[in-house]
Amino acid sequence: xxxxxxxxxxxxxxxxxxxxxxxxxxxxxxxxxxxxxxxxxxxxxxxxxxxxxxxxxxxxxxxxxxxxxxxxxxxxxxxxxxxxxxxxxxxxxxxxxxxxxxxxxxxxxxxxxxxxxxxxxxxxxxxxxxxxxxxxxxxxxxxxxxxxxxxxxxxxxxxxxxxxxxxxxxxxxxxxxxxxxxxxxxxxxxxxxxxxxxxxxxxxxxxxxxxxxxxxxxxxxxxxxxxxxxxxxxxxxxxxxxx
Numbered sequence: 001x002x003x004x005x006x007x008x009x010x011x012x013x014x015x016x017x018x019x020x021x022x023x024x025x026x027x028x029x030x031x032x033x034x035x036x037x038x039x040x041x042x043x044x045x046x047x048x049x050x051x052x053x054x055x056x057x058x059x060x061x062x063x064x065x066x067x068x069x070x071x072x073x074x075x076x077x078x079x080x081x082x083x084x085x086x087x088x089x090x091x092x093x094x095x096x097x098x099x100x101x102x103x104x105x106x107x108x109x110x111x112x113x114x115x116x117x118x119x120x121x122x123x124x125x126x127x128x129x130x131x132x133x134x135x136x137x138x139x140x141x142x143x144x145x146x147x148x149x150x151x152x153x154x155x156x157x158x159x160x161x162x163x164x165x166x167x168x169x170x171x172x173x174x175x176x177x178x179x180x181x182x183x184x185x186x187x188x189x190x191x192x193x194x195x196x197x198x199x200x201x202x203x204x205x206x207x208x209x210x211x212x213x214x215x216x217x218x219x220x221x222x223x224x225x226x227x228x229x230x231x232x233x234x235x236x237x238x239x240x241x242x243x
Contacts, residue, residue, distance in 0.1 A: 043193040095132050096135060165177070
């Protein structure tokens with residue numbers, strides 16, 4: 001694997017309120033990297049910064065040798081950096097197919113739209129069955145599938161997922177995480193923000209912990225699953241409970 005996404009000393013502020021302080025991390029090509037931490041830690045802010053939706057106060061973000069922090073959001077998407085935002089943000093009054101086709105708006109994605117749509121339908125057969133259904137009439141889990149499918153239509157080099165399990169039942173969550181693994185097996189690099197730390201660490205290769213806008217820890221995901229501090233703070237397991 002090689003360096004792919006590099007976030008270097010990134011700080012982000014909302015007016016006078018600083019949300020991120022000197023955050024540095026990297027995602028290597030072919031990895032799944034999880035970002036875990038408490039609510040309000042700045043996880044979504046960092047995702048939005050990579051996508052060009054939050055300007056940087058300082059620092060830099062690179063994809064390979066391309067400086068993403070010098071580009072606008074649509075130009076970053078053209079580079080293949082695609083965000084599935086928290087809350088999905090679908091076009092509710094449009095059909096499943098319309099939402100998917102809107103995901104292929106960039107020039108590089110339009111050129112292979114038919115082939116990509118076929119792959120999305122293979123990954124999510126339900127979307128093919130309901131391609132004419134309005135997005136806002138679907139269940140939460142079905143909408144999450146559509147949001148991921150729409151992102152895949154952009155032919156991502158880096159797929160960023162912000163809280164993909166939020167508000168979904170256990171069986172749906174399991175299905176979504178299995179799909180993320182299948183996408184990674186097919187070569188998609190994944191950067192994942194997830195409140196369900198246990199499932200995130202089970203899925204990821206490596207992980208970072210973000211607390212109060214700063215990186216508070218990092219390591220191989222399986223090692224973090226065995227770390228007493230991580231167990232107690234994020235997995236709800238106290239050392240005494242394992243005795």
